[in-house]
Amino acid sequence: MAVSSPRPRAGIRRADFHSHSFLTDGDTSPTEMWNEAVALGHRALALTDHLSLDDPKPLLDRLHREAAAWDGTRFLPLVGVELTKLPARRIADVARASRRAGAEIVIVHGETIVENVPAGTNHATVECGEIDVLAHPGILAARDAELAKANSVALEISARRGHSLCNGRVVRLALEAGADLVVDSDAHAADELITLETARRIARGAGVPEKELERVLVETPSRVIRKARQH
Ligand SMILES: [Zn+2]
Ligand SMILES: [Zn+2]
Numbered sequence: 036m037a038v039s040s041p042r043p044r045a046g047i048r049r050a051d052f053h054s055h056s057f058l059t060d061g062d063t064s065p066t067e068m069w070n071e072a073v074a075l076g077h078r079a080l081a082l083t084d085h086l087s088l089d090d091p092k093p094l095l096d097r098l099h100r101e102a103a104a105w106d107g108t109r110f111l112p113l114v115g116v117e118l119t120k121l122p123a124r125r126i127a128d129v130a131r132a133s134r135r136a137g138a139e140i141v142i143v144h145g146e147t148i149v150e151n152v153p154a155g156t157n158h159a160t161v162e163c164g165e166i167d168v169l170a171h172p173g174i175l176a177a178r179d180a181e182l183a184k185a186n187s188v189a190l191e192i193s194a195r196r197g198h199s200l201c202n203g204r205v206v207r208l209a210l211e212a213g214a215d216l217v218v219d220s221d222a223h224a225a226d227e228l229i230t231l232e233t234a235r236r237i238a239r240g241a242g243v244p245e246k247e248l249e250r251v252l253v254e255t256p257s258r259v260i261r262k263a264r265q266h
Contacts, residue, residue, distance in 0.1 A: 048078035049231040050256035052140055052168050053117065053191065053219035058094055059084040062224040065101040069112045071225035073105075079260055080228070081113035081140040087121045088129065091136040099137055113263055115140030117170060123155035130165035139263040141165060142191075145172035149197035161188045167259050168217060171198035175205050180212035189255055190214050192241050194229050195221035202241035215255040216243065 055061035056068055065082045072080035082098050095114055102112040116133050118126055118141065130141050143160040146152045152173075160169045161182040169183060171193040183190050190209045193199045198221060209216050218234040220227055229237070231252065238251050 047231065047253050048076055049229075049234060049252075050079040050111075050217075050260060051077060051220050051222075051228065051234075052079075052081045052113070052115070052189075052217055052256075052259060053083050053142055053170055053193075054080060054222040054228065055084055055117075056082055056098075058082075058097060060223060065098055065112075066104065067225050068222070068228070069102070069105065069110070071228055072112075073110050075228055075230055077110065077228075079111035079113055079256070081115045081142075081263075083115040083117040083140060083142050085119040085144070086116040086129070086133065087119055088125065091116055091129075091133045091138065095133070095137040111260065113140045113260075114138065115142065115167075115263075117142045117144050119144040120152055123153050123159040126156070126159040127163040127165060130163060134165060134266060137266075139266045140167050140259070142168040142170050145169045145175075145191070147171045147173045147198045148201060158182070161186060167262065168219065170219065170221065171195065171201070172205055173198075173201045175201070175208050177208055177212070180208040180214050183209070184212045184214040187215070187258075189217045189259060192216055192218045192238055192243070192251070193221055194218065194227075194234070194237055199237075199241075202237070206238075206242040210243075210247065215258070216247075216251045217255055217259065218251060
């Protein structure tokens with residue numbers, strides 16, 4: 036007899052908190068990314084173009100103008116930034132400046148093993164109460180997974196080539212600490228967005244046990260969306 040495993044409820048829709056448009060290093064417009072997310076049946080997609088120490092307002096204003104096209108629909112285009120390679124000590128104040136400038140989602144480009152990211156980025160991110168997601172945190176430290184739990188920062192399982200090499204470690208430490216996890220595409224083109232089914236396979240492949248899949252694919256995304264809508 037086949038062993039049945041708990042699966043997320045039927046009718047759930049995917050939320051993705053990490054993607055890029057041609058406003059930074061992506062290939063297409065925000066509108067094209069959001070159109071594709073609608074076509075894939077997503078509930079929400081955050082455009083999180085890269086930001087370092089420059090003024091976040093022009094980027095966020097442009098994203099908000101394009102996002103307005105979905106007002107009154109079942110799709111939620113989230114407007115955000117990915118704080119990228121700024122000195123770790125500046126993360127908290129740039130995150131607050133981004134909120135003031137209209138960011139609904141603030142994520143941080145974590146210490147991936149495939150690029151040089153300033154040391155201390157992961158720690159500064161999970162210490163700061165302003166961040167929604169620590170993206171591709173690479174060689175995450177156990178104490179930082181515990182801080183992520185304490186400060187409700189979701190840790191990212193990445194679908195992106197290269198960044199995904201450390202997914203197994205991130206999942207193990209997040210589970211040990213009780214920290215939240217999300218599966219993000221980090222898409223830089225519309226065809227890099229992933230379906231809910233692909234996200235489920237990536238989570239499983241990274242070591243998320245069956246009983247935790249609903250938390251990763253449904254409950255944590257819902258919490259992040261509720262917080263985003265307060266901004
Ligand atoms: Zn990144
Ligand atoms: Zn990214």
